[in-house]
Amino acid sequence: MRTGFFWDERCFWHAGGNYALTLPLGGLVQPLAAGGLPESPETKRRLKNLMDVTGLSRELEMRHAPEASWADLARIHPEDFLQEFKTLSDAGGGELGLRTPFITGGFEVAALSAGLAKAALLAVLRGELDNAYALSRPPGHHCLPDWPNGFCLLNNIGIAIEAAKAEGLAGRIAVIDWDVHHGNGTEAVFYDRDDVLTISLHQEYNYPLDTGDITDRGTGAGLGYNMNIPLPPGVGHDGYLEAMDTIVVPALERFKPDVIIIACGFDAGIYDPLARMLCTAETFRLMTRQVKQAAADLCDGKLVMVHEGGYSEAYVPFCGHAVLEELSGSATAAADPMAETVAIRQPNARMNSFFSTLIAEMAEELLGSRA
Incomplete structure (x- = not known):
């Protein structure tokens, strides 16, 4: 299995400056780590470090990529937004939208993040790789064409898709977003x-x-081609796998994509500070297996994963490693050090029954119309 891993140290250097939501800095207010943002480079850097330590990195095709071009960005984002972003970035940084601070050079780092997603998708569509993972940062799935928000400055996946379409490499593309936050962008x-x-x-x-x-x-033409699966807090391993099996995979089978892209956030993990879900590293491994099998059945295995959220510095690396083991077919394992603990914290039988009924109702509503 030729699995590519696209990354760049410069993405880890993206920062928001001394950014705090409510308190002024100085005096007795100690500056906050990562500028006060939970979107820290450490979740991504520690994933890459774990891969190096276990040896998984040596089994993957480790690649870099150039920044997405202005033309790439402009297929998604209006020129005036891009110009405002670039001007503010050159002037020392600032903030656009909501919770999207950046320092000098933030525009270039965001374009690099999008470039990693673009390169991963194009490499798979051209047949250079069987599948790929882009360790993009800053993330992208919350960024609307003209309004960045939720730590996302450019829409990485949208930019990658339009670049692929501009080259005539794909007609029908499916995006599965399992980040715990809605992929509104x-x-x-x-x-x-x-x-x-x-x-x-x-x-x-x-x-x-x-x-x-x-x-x-x-x-309009897109009616039925957007599907939201809003899950209540507390859904864990069994519920996520059931939602994938009863809603996501059948929707893919109906759509018959040329390639599948996963917006791969790990914030549905049990230790994430910004969510209340109970997924484990094994959950992410098995969801990857489900989509990988669907890709093999529907689009010659063409599968690309683009990193999104996930804010537990200790647990995200193990979730990511499990995904990459499954994606590449590697036997190089990083055993989940919390496996026994997270297993006993899963929903009980009564709650799983409730979640199962809810997911079945959503499947009936979503799959009963065009998708």
Whole structure:
């Protein structure tokens, strides 16, 4: 299995400066790590370090990529937004949108993050790789065409998709977003189109508070090609696998994509500070297995994963390692040090029954109309 891993040390250097939501810095207010943002480079750096220590890195095709070009970005984002972003970045940094601070050079790092996603997708579509993982940072799935938010400055996956389409490499593309927060940006980009199927599994009413409802199905030609699976807090291993099996995979089978992209956030993990889900490293491994099998059945195995959220510095590396083991077929393992603990913290039988009924109802609603 030729699995590519796209990364760049410069992505770890993205920062928000001394950024705090409510308190001024100085005096008795100690500056906060990572500028006060939970979107820290350490979750990604520690994943890469773990791969190096276990030897998994040596089994993958480790690649770099150039920044996405201005033309690449402009297929998704308006020129005036890009110019404002670039001007502010050159002037020392600042903030656009909501919770998207950046320092000098933030524009270039965001373009590099998008470039990693683009390069991963193009390499798979060209047949250079069987599948690929892009360790993109800053993330992208919350960024609307003209309004960045939720730590996301550019829409990495949207930019990659439009670059692939510009080269005539794919017609129908499916995006599965299992980040715990609703993929509102990617939804907005493709909401009126029938050539891109967008599916978001997320904790209901987490972030953003006012998007991600099951009734938001697209508009115009895109009606039925946007699917939201809002899950209540507390869903764990069994519930996520059931949602994938009963909703996501059948939707893929109906759509018959040329390639599948996963917006791969790890914040549904049990130790994440920004969510209340109970997924484990094994959950992410088995969801990867489900999608990998669907890709083998539907699109010659063409599968690309783009890193999104995940804020537990200790646990994200093990979730990511499990995904990459499965993606590449590697036997190089990083045993989950919390496996026994997380196993006993899963929902009980009564709660799993409730979640199962809810997922079945959502499957009936979502799959009963065009997808």
